[in-house]
Amino acid sequence: MSPFPFLTTLVLLPAGAALVVAILPSGLGERRRRIAAQVIGLAGALGTLALAATIAVRFNIKDAGYQMVSDHAWARSLGVSWYLGVDGISLFLVLLAALLFPVALVAARTRTNLHSYMAWMLLLEAVCIGSFISLDLILFFVFFEASLVPIYFIITGWGFEKRSAAAMKFFVYTFLGSAFLFVGIVVLALIHQHDTGVLTFSLPVLAHTHMPYYVQVLLFLSFTAAFAVKSPVFPFHTWSPDAYAEAPTGGSVVLAAVMAKMGTYGIIRFDLNLFPKASIDLAPLLLTLGVAGIIYGAIVACTQKDLKRMVAYSSLSHIGFIVLGVFALTSEGMAGGVIQMVNHGLIIAVLFLAIGWIYERTATRDVSRLKGLQKPAPLLAALFTVGMLAAIGLPGLNGFVGEFLILLGTFITHRWWAVVAATGVILAALYMLWAYQQAFHGKPEEEAVKRTKDISWPELLVMAPLVGLVIFLGVYPKPVLDRITPSVERLVQRADRAAGVHQPLLSRKVALPASRLHVQHAAHTPGAAVSGYTGYVGASRLRSFWTASPVGSAGVSSAGVGTGALTSAATGNVQYGWTPYGSSRIRHALPYASLLGIASPFYPGGSADRHLGLVTPLTSHCCVAIAGSDTVR
Template identity: 60%
Template sequence: MFPYLNVLIILPVVASLVLAVLPKSLSPKVFRNLGRGLALVVFAISVAMAAQFKVGFGGFQMVSVHSWIPTFGISWSLGVDGISLVLVLLTSLLFVVALFGAAENKDEKAYVAWMLLLEAACIGSFLALDLFGFFLLFELTLIPTYFLIGNWGFKNRGKAAVKFFVYTFLGSAFMLVGILSLVFIHQATTGHLTFELAQLTKTTLSSATAKWLFLAFTAAFAVKAPVFPFHTWSPDAYGEAPTSTVMILAGVMAKLGTYGMIRFDFQLFPAAAKSLAPILMTLAVVGIVYGAIVASGEKDLKRIIAYSSLSHMGFIVLGLFALSTQGLSGAVLQMVNHGLYTAGMFLLVGLIYERHKSTDTGVLSGIQAKAPIFAGVFTLVMMASIGVPGLNGFVGEFLILLGTFVTHRWWAVVGATGVIFSAIYLLWAYQKVFHRKDEANRPFAEIKKGEFLAIAPILILIVFIGVYPRPFLDRIDPSVHTLMRQMSVTYTTPANSGSAIGSGVNK
């Protein structure tokens, strides 16, 4: 069979290396188009992979294992299940949107090369089944992001880039020690040195050790997601990063954190995850409310979305640690949804910045009258973010709250207020920017055809998932069930192969 998974990682890496050695004298257009073409090719391959993916099978598929550093028991092993499948699709799609929608006009060669390297690292992190490989690729995402923020960002980019790097690396430092401890405990009990996830899940751990290791892993994921109170790098990084980077940062890389929780925290330390779930859920709820309150007070559109993103990531974490099938399925679906609408919002705000050189809600005004289509597009994405029924945000949030309500009622009740809050701050901001009368009467160009085409996939998916989430849930659910079986959590709903909304609403 075609080695989809390896190609998905190696192709962008090779492409970025080739770009790096191409002469700089070529026209920037060449680099731009090469980048766009390659992103499209990677997207096409990931779609082909999705077509090959066997629906209804919960385990890993297309597994590829190669020995890499045998002395340390390190292998290069990749595999895809329903959870990573949708995230890989999201990643490859968002890179296409980012490269088409938000072109940089400074040193495009380096910009495209870094973007492609970042794409490889993100996709690789979702596919890695070897803890060493995962850690390597997870860390590799930092370097391109650092340079993308540092070189193409806004005014305070230097500080923001360093803050981003140091914070996330600090989290990873704990995870590294955690990974190594787990591997050596495994070696001590079985006599077998390996970094493979499938082997390590069988490690017998004492409950205290498992808790410490869980915390070490979660430190990295909580910073990346970000979970309150480990979020302080994110408003700065989101605010200063160039449009394309922030789309990836919030759309894809934040999901690395929550994905890591599912893949590693839950699979490796199920008992610890269960016993520490209330703490994580409390942090998630605090994050939901806190993010919403701060977003209400912010004046800058980018920072509003940054805090709104924090608030919404709280929902995902809440759904995960509710440890019910609906909660988990909803959280995974919401990871895709959040990626779509957050990236869309950041792209649109980037377009506003291009036109007005400002993202201040106090300065921007009256855009609706001048650019009605632009306003319409913005409204749709915003409504998805608020969670209006019929759009994708609603499906995910509904499943999460449902799943949480079954197991942890009060967390769900407090968390649900976040939905109302997000309506308040987003509509406030929308009203100011789009409907307030523009005294200065500055011109605002309508959305261009290219820009519209770039964001169109996001719009289509927002509506599609909102109306018909089945194709996604059909792929996510079996893997969630497999995971739940591994964690041996009692099912909270009677045997039902689809999740509540998948089978109930749409049948």
């Protein structure tokens, strides 16, 4: 119990700022009102960020439970309470939201009606943060639902051409999903009331509800329906490309980076806590949907001409990874899932911001019309590249950390899902690099592209913290993992206990049958070289696959193989240094890989593409290979 109600303030501060901005009198005059809205809005958002940072500093790293809890009755007769708390899983989502909202406020320079835009955004921030820290199911649902209204008005008010239909589809779809969640919450609470006589919606209390197995399964499905729509998980995703593409830049950023996380967060926080047995039994279903999302999102992203839609589909693919990691139900996988939520938020924010700025300058997002953007705007291209490479999962950037842990964790329990999912990484390289080549390389042809100005200092300033974090978390994720891990392990143990199964945790070195990747040669020789070798084995096998497939033929060159092998070695090191979390070796290994990856796009001419084309798929494949090697060892 902290004397100062940090969490309540965290919700009320942006909400209060929203209210102040909303009621700015029109008598001020348009210009002054704009300035006032900007100042108050930014102050509110930055104040929230500072508060979130304070919470992160005060966060007790050793405590796996909920911290800074505040609990007040809200509607007493209904058993609903204002019950907030933060743990390692929600901490970074709160930080992510607190960081991205000011960015979205600054970056999206809407011309009309700025103060209402600010007000809606701040309200959305309050609601998003509230949903991440509420420990009362109804309170969570309240925030979960209330988030629809501000984003609805942001999309319809400042969106692109088909915004009305997109916003409507998004709203109704999500509303339909949460209808099941609502019924599920009430059923759960009433079952608990029937047993104990106490009507409450408190998560820690309801986690001890005893119910028949079939009820647990039904409730799991009803909860998951809402979360799957919100995330979105594969067959429920149809609203997302439209909503992401039609929303204004700031709206897309918060929609994809923060709001989508409500779904995956809900799965971790509620599904696994409340229905551990059902979660374990139905994990294959969700894993399959996750993998289907990874592959489907990647394939569809390959066919997109619109940059923003491409990124929207890539987001579907990445959410698939998060789901995969969570339902691997290993602490590695889940920690990977949680950190990947943060990573994906940062990456997609970078990409959407860059695309937004490109659109502002050229009035198009069509990759074929953007040809040669790199020439007039090299810095913008570089920033986009960092985001893109992180999205691909290049070592040294944050996307890799999450995807690696996820694949590792999944491989332990559900090997074939991990293997199939890893191909998603290859496809990610394909569509991202493809789009990048089309949009940035070559000679500019369109007049608008030629006249494009490179990004300005303020824009760089906005992007800097995001890109900095993308690199920082890729190189040194330990501080984040240290805080996530206790909560995640507790959750996994809880699920294990409930199911009466003993998950093969990596740290326990459970021997599995030899992997088909023939890594057993290397298995008994510890050390970096071994992993590097293993990686190389993977790489060479991949190469043969790569040669056979027509799409990748461009990537086969001696240079490509060399790069691939080098990267493999680097990743091997990384992996070795990682179990258990954060050995010092990581610091030596990763910079090489990152340097390699980041430097490549700056090579002149087209050869850079060829390097890149190989680097990423290889690393991804190595992940699987290495994961295999470790389990064998």
